[in-house]
Amino acid sequence: MDPYLNDWISLLLRFLHVVTAIAWIGASFYFIWLDNTLQTPPKWKQDKGVSGDLWAIHGGGFYEVAKYRLAPEQIPDTLHWFKWEAYSTWITGFLLLILIYYIGADAYLIDPNKVDLSQTTAILISLTTLAGGWVIYEAACRSPLIQSGLGFGLVMLVLLTLLAWGLDHIFSDRAAYLHIGALIGTCMAANVLTVIMPSQRALVAAVEKGETPDPRFGLNAKRRSVHNNYATLPVLFIMLSNHYPMTYGHEYGWLVLGCIILITAWARHFFNLRHQGVVKPWILISAFVAFAALAWVLMPQSTAQNTTTERLSDRQAIALIKDKCASCHSQSPSDDVFTVAPAGVTYDTEQEILNWLPRIQARVIMSKDMPFMNKTQMTELQRSQLADWIANKLP
Ligand code: HEC
Structure with a gap:
């Protein structure tokens, strides 16, 4: 492709990707905050089936938000859904992957010093990684592991770190990192498409039929959106780290990636607790300390001074x-x-x-x-x- 045209398409896609991601992650932050900040409503609201009550002021207006225990008696005429933020983030991200890493495979995906893959093989490995990774995540979600939030998180951390190690041996350093970010993003978007949306549709259908909705629908959707919420900071950090070779370019880049996921998800935990009124500043402080420690550990060794040969003119x-x-x-x-x-x-x-x-x-x-x-x-x-x-x- 003409490099000039290529750059403009790349710029446009990147711009759209960032904008849609802001909308998606912004909505995710907002709703998790909302959920964790709700208060017990007064009796008259409870009698209407409201379980959470919240007042806010923003942009010069007062907002009153009510969360129903299960559902309102009637579905209102206009009900806002949040899905296109997620879908368009994934679509623009995938298009960027195609443009930079598939069309530009020789430059960015394949590192002949590691494995001299053909473009087709490299692309197939990339697609298999994304699809296979999602299948494994989905299987884990349907296993008993899902009962423990912490256990689930730790198992995912280990699996992702191992995958980063594997990819680091096949793809260029940068591509290995990017694929972990892309996989997390894919699971997040798939959560919206295959679990959260269907659960919500079932909820709406039940209310319209006048049935009491099965609380499992809500629980399932809630769990996946919590997963998505913890994944936000790691995925953002991984995407940004592509501009910083001291992360992906390090000899143990895959281990650095594992540390980054751990530290950023830990930082997210602080905010999730805080919204529930539990303020544990040491979580955030320890995340910063760990970040600084990581930077210190990764510091390049002072390169051995050249003593064998004469200094270059x-x-x-x-x-x-x-x-x-x-x-x-x-x-x-x-x-x-x-x-x-x-x-x-x-x-x-x-x-x-x-x-x-x-x-x-x-x-x-x-x-x-x-x-x-x-x-x-x-x-x-x-x-x-x-x-x-x-x-x-x-x-
Ligand atoms: C095969 C092509 C290629 C060669 C050869 C190459 N570079 Fe680069 N360089 C790139 C690409 C692609 C980028 C942009 C992506 C990035 O920053 O990683 C870049 C970006 C840079 C940047 C700008 C980003 C920054 O960190 O400020 C510097 C500096 C740089 N290269 C230095 C060098 C030096 C010094 C050499 C020779 C020792 C060199 N490059 C050889 C492809 C090359």
């Missing part, structure tokens, strides 16, 4: 960077895949290279994820020579 170093990087990072790249300078970064002139030294240090010496998938085959010796040269150049 400026001219040699610049030539090395041009040689290893300018096939992509140039006004006119020669790379077969990247025909436009990635991230707008170009190293055609000495001045450009000098301006970019701190970022070159970050990506080549610390996270070591440039050259991209080491496509231009920079050796360890060259890396340590550059490390030495840059360390001397930078103040």
